[in-house]
Each structure stands twice: as structure tokens, then as C-alpha cells.
Amino acid sequence: MFKLTRKVEYALIALRHMQSKGSEVVTNTKEIAEAYDIPVQLLAKTLQQLAREGIIDPVQGPHGGYRLTANLEDLNLTDFIELLEGPMGLMDCYFDSRCEQLRVCNIRLPIVKINDSIRNLFNQMSLADLTK
């Protein structure tokens, strides 16, 4: 329970790897996959997603790969996780209030508060904090 998905893990590993090499350097998927023993295809999809989201910049063709473009100081953990995995909430009703039990639910408010606390915590953390 409460685990990060591999997608998020792999994305963080890759970003940290790229960051340590500097933002001009182009790094390819295979290099990262081998260095950290991650399935290439899966990492590939993850990096493609990061590219679509504008966090890294793709360079196609031979000697291609990705270049880190986003300023990791400006990206917080909540946004990062939601960008990869969609809405992050302890219960669905945090985002979608079509739960049948809502009218009788006696724990919604406290859970919403906890959720806010977690989001707040994650908002305080930039990816730069996590990858340096």
C-alpha cells in the first residue's frame, strides 16, 4: 500500500541521471535502462510521456535521445505524479463526487484533510530537491 508506481520511479531515476550530466547533454533510453537495470521498452514509454509533457526534449535519429529542458526547481512532486499517473487522492471522491455513498459517508471530511496535508507536503518538494 502507498507505493509509487514503477513509472514514477523510472522517471525520477532518469531525470536524476540526466540532471547529473547537465542540461545540454543528450542521453538515450538504452543508456539509462542498462545503467539502472530497467526494461528498455517501459522506460522508453515513460520518457516519451515526459517528452510530451515538455519536461525533456526529444532528439531523433542516431545519437539521439533526450535533453533535460524543464527547470526542475519549478516542478513540484504533486504535479509530477499527477502528470504521469493522473489524479492523486486517498479516495476517488476527492476529485469525483459521484460516489453513491457520499450522502451517508462519515469519513469524507477527515480524509479530505489528510489528503490536503499530503498534497501540501508534496507541493513543497521540487523535483530539484529530489534529484540533487
Add this chain to the structure above:
Amino acid sequence: MFKLTRKVEYALIALRHMQSKGSEVVTNTKEIAEAYDIPVQLLAKTLQQLAREGIIDPVQGPHGGYRLTANLEDLNLTDFIELLEGPMGLMDCYFDSRCEQLRVCNIRLPIVKINDSIRNLFNQMSLADLTK
């Protein structure tokens, strides 16, 4: 991602329900299941688990049910979740360091820190806070 399991939800709903009735009153599974539209059998198993853990006290036979015994002030959210669902960590290596990738992993420490923060947050919250 990051959702509480139903087991935890149902347990919290039940505890809150029982608490609102006072700690001498015996409440049975069916009553709670019907009030909140929860599958009886599943709630039954959950309450049995709470009983095994000493949080509620079973009363067998007709007019039986459960009575709230634990002092909810003394039980924090980390302990409660782990008691129902086992170890709570963003990555398995928080508890079990047999991960093959550990020697190359570049994100372990930051993740451990985040995990500590979440645990810390959850440690501050007693079940009494959540159910009153």
C-alpha cells in the same frame, strides 16, 4: 494512485459509527453494512481483523456485535494502516533492502525522506481526530 484501500475505509467508517454511539453500546456488522452500503461479508472480515488486533471487542451470540475498546486517542494513522495492510512505504526498499537495483539506485535517499515525512504526518494524527 495513492488511494486508501476499501478495508481501511470500511474500518474507519465502522469505528466512527461505533464511536458516535459510545463505547458501551454493542453494534453489529449488519447494521453498519446497511447504513453505509458496504458488502456485509467484507465488512465482517474487516471487523474480525480489528477485533484480533484488540481495537474492538467481539460479543458473540444473538444481540452480539462489537464494542469499541481501544482509546482512539492513542492509535495513530500509521499504526492503524499498517495493522490492516502491512508495511506502508513508497518503495519496498523502505522495509526490505533486498532490491537488486539498490547498489545503482539514485533516488533511494530522497524517497526515504519523503516517506519519513508522510509517516511523520500520519503519526501526528490519532484515530480520534479522524473519527470525531
Add this chain to the structure above:
DNA sequence: ATTAAATACGACTTTATTAGTCGTATTTAA
């Protein structure tokens, strides 16, 4: 004693989510 209403609990099935793979297309440097 018998009955019925409750808990106890392991085994099983179903469903949802996550993880990973495959095939094929596109881009581009050499």
C-alpha cells in the same frame, strides 16, 4: 434441547491496476 442471530475464518473467484512486451512507423546522421 432447539433455534436463530450473531461472530470466525479459510478458500476461492472476480475485477482492477500495474508492469511489461510486441510490432510497426518515423526521423535523421553518417
Add this chain to the structure above:
DNA sequence: TTAAATACGACTAATAAAGTCGTATTTAAT
């Protein structure tokens, strides 16, 4: 023209969560 890279949808496999079933036990009420 080739080969090394990204792009991406469709598929499959593995894992975890949710829910069901059957059967046993306890005990108050009759």
C-alpha cells in the same frame, strides 16, 4: 541507403484489491 534512435497503440502477463462462499462456533431466548 542504412542503422540508431524516438513514437506509439495494442496486446499480454503479473499482482493486488475487492468481494463471495461455505462451514463452524458461540450464545441468548424460547
